[in-house]
Amino acid sequence: MTVRVMLISPAMNAAAREARFEGDAPLDEAGLRGAEDAAGDVPGADRYVRGPSERCLQTAQALGLAPGAEPALRDWHMGRWSGQRLSDVSAAEPDAVSAWLADPSAAPHGGESLLDLAERVGGWLETLAGDRDVRVMAVVEPAVVRAAVVQALTLPVQAFWRLDVPPLALTELSGRAGRWNLRCGRPPEARGAGRSR
Numbered sequence: 001m002t003v004r005v006m007l008i009s010p011a012m013n014a015a016a017r018e019a020r021f022e023g024d025a026p027l028d029e030a031g032l033r034g035a036e037d038a039a040g041d042v043p044g045a046d047r048y049v050r051g052p053s054e055r056c057l058q059t060a061q062a063l064g065l066a067p068g069a070e071p072a073l074r075d076w077h078m079g080r081w082s083g084q085r086l087s088d089v090s091a092a093e094p095d096a097v098s099a100w101l102a103d104p105s106a107a108p109h110g111g112e113s114l115l116d117l118a119e120r121v122g123g124w125l126e127t128l129a130g131d132r133d134v135r136v137m138a139v140v141e142p143a144v145v146r147a148a149v150v151q152a153l154t155l156p157v158q159a160f161w162r163l164d165v166p167p168l169a170l171t172e173l174s175g176r177a178g179r180w181n182l183r184c185g186r187p188p189e190a191r192g193a194g195r196s197r
Helices: 029-041 054-062 087-093 092-104 114-128 142-152 157-162
Strands: 003-008 047-052 134-139 170-177 179-183
Touching: 003 114, 029 054, 029 170, 047 054, 054 087, 054 134, 054 179, 087 114, 114 142, 134 170, 157 179
Parallel strands: 003 134, 047 134
Antiparallel strands: 003 170, 170 179
């Protein structure tokens, strides 16, 4: 009765390089090439989903996957900060950014608070809890990966800020409702072993 949830963060794009909020720009050449190179190392799953962003779609396609979009796995909604650089917002609204970083319930941008994001992603995880021995692969934005780890391990929500998710990183959770484990690191598999699409 164990569910295995494998979360892959999308490849790099210009918005991520520029540290833009919700920068849903297409993958650049380097990001696309990186995802294509990683395609042989993606483990198989029983079910495939992705965040609705263009970046998640293009990453999934470059990995050789054809997952459906899952609205609950959308990126963190940043309201009026969407598309702006963090450095520009910090310079223009230092008090708002400080409040946003210090208070998980704050949403000075008019979008979702960190608590809202964590609850949404945690709710999605709980919908998987009734499944038996299923492997779910999800291509999702780094904020969604971080929120999933925080919720699964019942960490204080402030731990979100201490988690780094690089492009094309694989994060694995396994368990069931109320009892999830995080698998840190993964031994290499033979290229293409166990893959099913």
